[in-house]
Structures are given as C-alpha cells and as structure tokens.
Amino acid sequence: xxxxKDIAKAAGVSHTTVSRALNNSSLIKNETKQKIxxxxxxxxxxxxxxxxxxVNQKKYLIGLFFSSLHKGTSSNFLADSxxxxxxxxxxxxxxxxxxxxxxxxxxxNLQRYDGLIxxxxxxxxxxxxDYLKEKEFPFVVVNRHINDPAVINVTADDxxxxxxxxxxxxxxxxxxxxxxxxxxxxxxxxxxxxxxxKSLKKASIPVNLAYFLTGDYSxxxxxxxxxxxxxxxxxxxxxxxxxxxxxxxxxxxxHLAGLRVPxxxxxxxxxxxxxxxxxxxPLTTVRKPLKEMCQEGTKxxxxxxxxxxxxxxxxxxxxxxxxxxxxxxx
Amino acid sequence: xxxxKDIAKAAGVSHTTVSRALNNSSLIKNETKQKIxxxxxxxxxxxxxxxxxxVNQKKYLIGLFFSSLHKGTSSNFLADSxxxxxxxxxxxxxxxxxxxxxxxxxxxNLQRYDGLIxxxxxxxxxxxxDYLKEKEFPFVVVNRHINDPAVINVTADDxxxxxxxxxxxxxxxxxxxxxxxxxxxxxxxxxxxxxxxKSLKKASIPVNLAYFLTGDYSxxxxxxxxxxxxxxxxxxxxxxxxxxxxxxxxxxxxHLAGLRVPxxxxxxxxxxxxxxxxxxxPLTTVRKPLKEMCQEGTKxxxxxxxxxxxxxxxxxxxxxxxxxxxxxxx
DNA sequence: GTGAAAGCGCTAACAG
DNA sequence: CTGTTAGCGCTTTCAC
Numbered sequence: 001x002x003x004x005k006d007i008a009k010a011a012g013v014s015h016t017t018v019s020r021a022l023n024n025s026s027l028i029k030n031e032t033k034q035k036i037x038x039x040x041x042x043x044x045x046x047x048x049x050x051x052x053x054x055v056n057q058k059k060y061l062i063g064l065f066f067s068s069l070h071k072g073t074s075s076n077f078l079a080d081s082x083x084x085x086x087x088x089x090x091x092x093x094x095x096x097x098x099x100x101x102x103x104x105x106x107x108x109n110l111q112r113y114d115g116l117i118x119x120x121x122x123x124x125x126x127x128x129x130d131y132l133k134e135k136e137f138p139f140v141v142v143n144r145h146i147n148d149p150a151v152i153n154v155t156a157d158d159x160x161x162x163x164x165x166x167x168x169x170x171x172x173x174x175x176x177x178x179x180x181x182x183x184x185x186x187x188x189x190x191x192x193x194x195x196x197x198k199s200l201k202k203a204s205i206p207v208n209l210a211y212f213l214t215g216d217y218s219x220x221x222x223x224x225x226x227x228x229x230x231x232x233x234x235x236x237x238x239x240x241x242x243x244x245x246x247x248x249x250x251x252x253x254x255h256l257a258g259l260r261v262p263x264x265x266x267x268x269x270x271x272x273x274x275x276x277x278x279x280x281x282p283l284t285t286v287r288k289p290l291k292e293m294c295q296e297g298t299k300x301x302x303x304x305x306x307x308x309x310x311x312x313x314x315x316x317x318x319x320x321x322x323x324x325x326x327x328x329x330x
Numbered sequence: 331x332x333x334x335k336d337i338a339k340a341a342g343v344s345h346t347t348v349s350r351a352l353n354n355s356s357l358i359k360n361e362t363k364q365k366i367x368x369x370x371x372x373x374x375x376x377x378x379x380x381x382x383x384x385v386n387q388k389k390y391l392i393g394l395f396f397s398s399l400h401k402g403t404s405s406n407f408l409a410d411s412x413x414x415x416x417x418x419x420x421x422x423x424x425x426x427x428x429x430x431x432x433x434x435x436x437x438x439n440l441q442r443y444d445g446l447i448x449x450x451x452x453x454x455x456x457x458x459x460d461y462l463k464e465k466e467f468p469f470v471v472v473n474r475h476i477n478d479p480a481v482i483n484v485t486a487d488d489x490x491x492x493x494x495x496x497x498x499x500x501x502x503x504x505x506x507x508x509x510x511x512x513x514x515x516x517x518x519x520x521x522x523x524x525x526x527x528k529s530l531k532k533a534s535i536p537v538n539l540a541y542f543l544t545g546d547y548s549x550x551x552x553x554x555x556x557x558x559x560x561x562x563x564x565x566x567x568x569x570x571x572x573x574x575x576x577x578x579x580x581x582x583x584x585h586l587a588g589l590r591v592p593x594x595x596x597x598x599x600x601x602x603x604x605x606x607x608x609x610x611x612p613l614t615t616v617r618k619p620l621k622e623m624c625q626e627g628t629k630x631x632x633x634x635x636x637x638x639x640x641x642x643x644x645x646x647x648x649x650x651x652x653x654x655x656x657x658x659x660x
Numbered sequence: 661g662t663g664a665a666a667g668c669g670c671t672a673a674c675a676g
Numbered sequence: 677c678t679g680t681t682a683g684c685g686c687t688t689t690c691a692c
Contacts, residue, residue, distance in 0.1 A: 001441070003685055014663045019687060027661060046441045050389065051685030053380035054668050060442075061391070061424060079408045082427055094391060094442055096424040097412055111331070111376045112390075112424055219608045248608050255610040275605055278549045278578050280585040333669055344679045349671060357677060381669030384684050664691080675680080 002045045011039050022047075062089065062301065063113040064097045065128070067121035077271075077290065081119055081142075084294030090302075100128050110137050115305045117297050120144035123185045138304045142297040143290075144187045152304065154297040154315045158188055158270075161286040161319030162195025162240065163202075165268050168321060169238045170203045173330030174266060178211035178236035180225040180246050189214065189242060192270065196240055211236050215246055222249025230257050230265075237266060237330065244269040244276050247283055247326075262328035272322050282324035289317045332375045341369050352377070392419065392631065393443040394427045395458070397451035407601075407620065411449055411472075414624030420632075430458050440467050445635045447627055450474035453515045468634045472627040473620075474517045482634065484627040484645045488518055488600075491616040491649025492525025492570065493532075495598050498651060499568045500533045503660030504596060508541035508566035510555040510576050519544065522572055522600065541566050545576055552579025560587050560595075567596060567660065574599040574606050577613055577656075592658035602652050612654035619647045 004022070008015040013032070021028045021036035028036075049060045064085060066078065078097075085095055096113070100120075110116075115138035118129060122144070129146065132139045140152040169177060179196045181189040193212065200207050210232065215221030222241060229236060230253060241247035247269035254261050261267050261281055269276055272287035296315050303310050334352070338345040343362070351358045351366035358366075379390045394415060396408065408427075415425055426443070430450075440446075445468035448459060452474070459476065462469045470482040499507060509526045511519040523542065530537050540562065545551030552571060559566060560583060571577035577599035584591050591597050591611055599606055599615035606613040626645050633640050 001685095005685080015685090016663060016665095016687080017661085019685095020662085023687085029661060032661080046439055048384070048685050049439075049442055050380045050383035051668090052687080054378070054384055054670090054685080055687045057668080059380065061426075063424075078412070082408070086429070091437075091439070094393075094424075094426040095428075096391075096426050098425075099416070107421075109376055109379075109421070112379055219604065223608065245605075248605060252608045252610060252612075274549060275575075275578060278553065278582045280582060280610065282582075331669095335669080345669090346671080346680080347678060349669095350678085353671085359677060362677085378669050381684090382671080384669080384686090385671045387684080662692085664689105666687105666689085668686090668688105670684090671682105673680105673682085676678085 001048070002043045003048070004045075007036060007040055007043060007045055010043065011036050059112055059114050060092050060094065061113050062093050062095050062298075063116045064095055064119060065100050065116055066097065066119045067100050067125055077119075080290045081294045084291035085117060085298045087291075088295045088298045088302075100125055110135060115139055115301045117142060117294070117301055119294075120146075121186055121188065122183060123187055138301065140297045140301045140304070142293050145191070149313065152297075152300050152310065152313045154293045154300070154317070156288045156290075156293060156317050156319050158191040158288070158319065159195040159198065161288070161321065162192045162270070163199045164319075164321050165270075165284070165286050166196050166199035166238075166240055167202070168323070169240070169266065169268065169327055170199065170205065172238075172266075172327055174238035174327075175203075175205050176208070176211070176234070176236040176238070177205070178208075178229055178239045179213065180222060180229075180239060180241050180250065181212070181214045182217035182242040182246070184214050186217070192240075192242055208236075215242065217243050217245060219245045219249040219252075222246035222251075223253045224249075226250035226253035227257075230254070230259070235265065238268070238327065239265065240268045240270075242270060244271045244273045244283065244285055247276070247285070248279065251279060251283075251326075262326050266327040268327065272320075277324060279326075281326050284324045284326045285322050287320040287322050289319070293317055331378070332373050333378070334375075337366060337370055337373060337375055340373065341366050389442055389444045390422050390424065391443050392423050392425050392628075393446045394425055394449060395430050395446055396427065396449045397430050397455055407449075410620045411624045414621035415447060415628045417621075418625045418628045418632075430455055440465060445469055445631045447472060447624070447631055449624075450476075451516055451518065452513060453517055468631065470627045470631045470634070472623050475521070479643065482627075482630050482640065482643045484623045484630070484647070486618045486620075486623060486649050487646050488521040488618070488649065489525040489528065491618070491651065492522045492600070493529045494649075494651050495600075495614070495616050496526050496529035496568075496570055497532070498653070499570070499596065499598065499657055500529065500535065502568075502596075502657055504568035504657075505533075505535050506538070506541070506564070506566040506568070507535070508538075508559055508569045509543065510552060510559075510569060510571050510580065511542075511544045512547035512572040512576070514544050516547070519572060522570075526570055538566075545572065547573050547575060549575045549579040549582075552576035552581075553583045554579075556580035556583035557587075560584070560589070565595065568598070568657065569595065570598045570600075572600060574601045574603045574613065574615055577606070577615070578609065581609060581613075581656075592656050596657040598657065602650075607654060609656075611656050614654045614656045615652050617650040617652050619649070623647055 004018040213225045269285035276283040334348040543555045602617035
C-alpha cells in the first residue's frame with residue numbers, strides 16, 4: 001500500500017508536507033500542493049482511515065440504526081433511507097446498517113461510529129435513545145417524534161397527512177370511518193389515530209370505537225382486522241389503514257369476502273410504497289417523504305459531528321395525499 | 331475513553347498483558363485473564379478499532395455492494411440481504427452498504443474494507459468485478475453466475491426453479507406460455523428464459539417467439555408487456571414473469587382489460603416477496619433463498635479474509651416453487 | 661513554507 | 677508467564 005511516506009520520497013519532501021498538502025493546509029505553497037496531489041493520484045494513493053482515525057479521533061463511519069430490522073419494517077423503508085443518506089453523505093464516511101433490537105445496550109460498540117442516525121418506529125427504541133443521550137453520543141432521530149428538545153429530530157407530520165386524507169374521504173360523503181392502526185407502542189400509530197379522530201371531530205361525526213382497531217403494520221394484521229370489520233353488522237364505508245401493508249391485507253380480506261374496493265368499501269393507505277399504485281384498484285395513500293427526512297437528518301448529524309452549530313433541532317416535513325382509485329364517492 | 335493502558339494501570343500489569351488477556355492469548359495465566367477481563371468490563375472498556383486496524387492491517391468493515399441500489403432493485407432484496415449477512419457476521423465487523431453504480435471505479439475506496447460482498451444483478455457489474463479481481467481484493471459475488479472459477483460465487487439455480495414452475499403449468503394443461511423477462515443485460519433474465527425454454531422443449535411444445543418479451547424488472551414493465559400480450563389475437567394462457575414486480579404489473583394489466591387471473595389467464599412470479607401472498611389472487615411464485623445465499627457468501631468471505639482455506643468456491647442453492655392461486659387448471 | 665519528532669491505541673517481536 | 681520496546685500511517689506541535 002502506498003503511504004504518504006512513499007509520496008514524500010517520490011516528491012523529495014517530508015511526509016509532513018505531503019500530509020499538509022493532501023489536507024489542503026494553508027501552510028503549503030500552491031505549487032508544492034499541485035505537485036504532491038498530482039503525484040498522489042499517479043501513485044494511486046488512498047489514505048489509511050485507521051491511521052487517520054487514530055490520530056483524529058474519528059471513525060469515518062456513520063451508523064444507521066433501524067427499529068426491528070428483521071421484522072415488521074416494510075422493506076422499501078430501508079432502501080429509501082439508505083438512498084437518502086448516501087445522497088448527502090460525503091465520501092469520507094461509510095454507512096453501516098444495524099438493527100436496534102439488541103438485548104444489552106452496553107453490547108453496542110458506539111466506539112465504532114462518529115454518529116448515529118436512528119430510524120425509530122417504536123417507543124421500544126426509547127431506552128436506546130436514552131442511552132445515547134446519557135453517553136452524550138452524537139445522534140439524530142428520524143421518523144418518530146421525540147419530545148425532548150435536546151434530541152435532534154426529523155419527522156413527518158403524520159397527523160396532518162392523515163387528517164387531509166380522512167377529510168377527503170369525508171368530503172366524498174363517508175361518515176362511517178374505521179381505522180386499523182399499526183403496532184400499539186409505535187408512536188406513528190397514535191399519531192395517525194389522532195389524525196383520524198381530529199378529522200372526525202372537525203366534521204362533527206361521532207366516533208364509533210368498535211371501528212378503531214390496532215394491528216402491527218403487517219399484511220396479515222390488515223387481513224385479520226379487516227375480516228373483523230367485515231363481520232360487523234354495521235359496516236364502515238371507509239377504512240383508513242395505518243400503512244400500505246395493512247391496506248394490502250385489508251384489500252385481500254375484502255376480496256375474500258366477495259366484496260369490492262371501492263364499490264363496497266373504500267380504503268386509504270399510508271407510505272405510498274411503490275407497489276400500491278399497481279394494486280386493483282390502485283390505492284389512495286399518504287406519501288411520507290422518507291428519503292428527504294433521511295437527507296435532512298444526515299445533514300444535521302454531519303453538522304453535529306463536525307462541530308457546526310445546529311440552528312434548528314426539530315424538522316417536520318409535510319406528507320402528500322396521493323389520490324388514486326380506492327375511495328368511492330357516495 | 332478508557333484504553334488498555336488504563337486497565338493496565340488499574341490491574342498493576344503492563345498494557346501488553348492486558349492486550350494479550352483481552353485477545354485470549356495462551357501466554358497469559360488464566361487467573362490473570364479473568365481479573366483483567368473483569369476489570370475491562372467494569373471500566374466499560376471497548377477497543378479502538380482504528381488502532382487495532384492500524385496494526386493488524388484490518389478495517390473491521392465489510393462492504394455490501396449492490397447493483398443499482400437507487401433504481402430497479404426490489405427493495406426487500408436489500409433488506410433480506412442485510413439481514414442474512416448480519417446473521418453470520420461476527421461483532422468485530424461492521425457492514426457498510428453501497429451502490430455499485432459508480433462512474434469511476436478508481437473512486438471507490440477499497441482501502442476501507444476488509445472484503446466485499448457483491449450483490450450482482452447485471453452484467454453491467456462485470457467491470458467492477460474485474461477491477462476487484464485485478465486488484466486481488468477479497469470479495470464474493472452473490473446472486474449472479476460468474477463463470478470465472480477464481481471468483482467465489484453463491485447463486486440460486488434460477489433456471490431449475492423456473493423449469494419446475496413452468497413444468498407445473500404445463501402439467502395443468504397450459505401450452506401457450508409467455509415469458510416477460512427482466513432487464514436485457516441482467517444475467518437472471520437469460521437464466522430464467524432458459525428455464526422456460528427448456529421446460530417447453532421437454533414437453534415438446536413449440537415456442538412462439540411473439541410470447542417472449544423483455545422488460546426491466548419493474549412494475550411498470552410488467553404492466554406494459556402484459557398489455558402487449560393481451561393485444562395479441564392469440565392470447566397465451568400462462569405468463570411466466572421474471573420477477574414478482576413484473577407479475578404485479580401484469581396482474582394490474584389483466585384487471586384493466588376486464589379479465590381475471592387465473593380464470594382468463596394464469597400468472598407465475600419469481601422471488602416470493604412478502605406482498606404477493608396477499609394479492610388477489612395470491613401469486614404462485616418461485617422463492618429464491620436470498621437470505622441463505624447471503625449467509626453462505628458472508629461465511630466464504632470471512633474465510634477468505636481470515637486466511638482459512640476455501641474448500642468450495644461455487645455454491646448453488648435450490649429455489650422453491652410456492653403454489654398459490656394464480657394458475658388455472660385447464 | 662517546510663521538516664523533525666512525538667504520539668494516537670494497539671499488537672508483536674524480543675528479552676527475561 | 678510477563679514486561680520493554682518498536683512501529684503501524686497519520687496529524688500536530690515546535691523549530692528553523
């Protein structure tokens with residue numbers, strides 16, 4: 001492997017000069033810099049990050065920690081997050097992907113990372129977040145709302161997005177509106193439920209608690225909860241699903257019951273995963289700007305790591321209602 | 331940060347002894363080891379991987395390089411791969427996820443990794459693979475078949491899986507069989523097409539070239555190609571789709587045409603992504619053991635990195651036909 | 661502007 | 677069995 005010493009020898013300067021030239025130090029003559037840079041390129045030099053890291057106290061590694069990577073997370077969530085982060089991460093950093101569900105927090109090698117992006121989907125992640133905070137480790141939390149003002153947090157306005165969607169449904173004449181939520185302890189479940197409730201209240205529609213169900217964001221839970229709803233004597237006409245997977249499961253249940261969407265029952269999803277525009281019928285859903293959220297989160301983390309001042313520690317991005325064909329006009 | 335020197339001081343030994351104890355050297359008395367390990371735990375020691383890496387010439391970082399991460403890859407492909415790799419990766423290593431589509435190969439910092447897992451989906455990745463080989467960099471290629479015997483390669487027997495599926499279709503009485511492939515230059519496209527062809531030949535069914543289409547593994551390409559097939563005067567009765575996304579798009583096209591699966595036309599997918607068992611109808615598909623493939627690949631890479639002898643450089647895992655409800659019995 | 665020397669935390673001869 | 681010493685590749689005082 002070619003090191004700065006090799007370059008130094010070739011250039012007839014000291015390795016210190018090479019280091020400075022490569023790091024664009026103002027101490028070095030421009031001419032010298034050019035020569036050394038040129039040489040480094042020719043010799044195919046690439047820095048040893050272990051050595052750099054050892055002296056700079058840096059790891060050049062960012063960790064992306066995911067709630068329950070191995071279960072319950074819709075997979076394009078992951079892909080979108082990674083794509084978003086990479087799009088703003090400078091080349092000095094690598095991105096390491098891990099799952100949060102670790103039994104013993106002290107097992108986690110924080111040492112390996114300069115900072116963490118926590119993609120949080122559940123209150124279960126709170127101990128992890130508390131741990132990071134206690135250790136004063138640089139991190140940002142993306143997706144889930146964290147009340148603590150000290151925690152840098154990028155979220156989407158789920159409740160507003162849901163409200164907008166349900167408002168639209170109500171505008172189409174729906175009043176018997178059901179909600180199939182995600183996991184009980186996922187913050188997003190409550191957020192989205194709140195959105196439905198607010199919308200109902202605004203339109204002075206009485207809430208029917210039998211219509212408010214809790215699933216676990218899985219396809220199967222959508223199927224089962226919808227089967228339950230369909231077993232009711234008084235059917236809802238519109239079902240807001242906590243995420244697209246639930247909606248897909250619900251759609252399946254409707255078909256199994258010999259009914260049709262939206263003719264017999266209307267459906268709204270959440271996330272806008274790629275597949276739902278190809279469903280039969282294409283699903284009306286709320287798009288969450290996950291990629292953008294990760295980009296903002298990464299920028300903030302980089303600011304934090306590199307000691308820049310953070311002007312704004314809470315960012316909330318807007319969702320977007322995507323109208324397709326799963327809502328009936330009554 | 332607590333270092334081995336701190337532990338040494340606390341234990342009243344030299345830092346060398348601490349290093350050896352922590353690395354379980356046989357040179358150290360068991361009693362001493364115990365004491366030092368205990369102390370390290372109490373003091374919350376965790377090694378500095380930059381320092382370790384600097385002296386050991388290791389990076390403690392494995393790279394997962396993906397074909398076109400930002401386009402065209404079904405997203406649970408990524409999630410399954412990461413889960414598979416983590417399940418066998420020992421805790422000393424982090425996993426960094428990157429995309430292969432880099433313009434200039436020399437831009438890639440191979441230096442940062444001990445080895446690479448290349449999740450290859452396209453012949454376009456070949457230059458990258460050639461580059462790694464030329465650099466004698468440790469890597470394994472997962473998913474795509476590489477003829478070079480020197481390249482460690484874990485694949486699935488796509489052609490056999492497809493054959494099994496098409497054989498089943500033929501057994502149900504189908505003879506007018508179409509194929510919608512993936513991207514033209516993706517090896518898997520050819521592999522799967524070969525499977526269809528072989529199956530047809532075995533049953534002495536003449537091939538109708540008008541039925542052999544090429545898409546790009548996207549939902550949209552499934553929709554469009556199926557629309558084309560449906561415009562034919564002589565419709566196929568069974569369509570084998572190169573992956574599940576194509577099948578989902580095709581299913582949409584069938585519905586749009588006012589037809590039904592499987593009553594009017596039968597469909598087979600490939601991948602067994604989570605969503606397809608909740609489609610209407612649930613999709614018959616070929617499951618590719620992606621997670622297992624990644625596990626095997628990771629094990630081999632670790633063997634390579636740690637200098638163990640590789641007894642078998644080519645591993646091919648079997649696919650599994652998942653029968654659901656998208657094939658009609660004629 | 662540039663170089664010599666020290667040191668980051670760790671491992672590996674070498675000595676005892 | 678344990679300690680002393682040197683050195684991995686790099687950055688950073690401190691001199692010149």
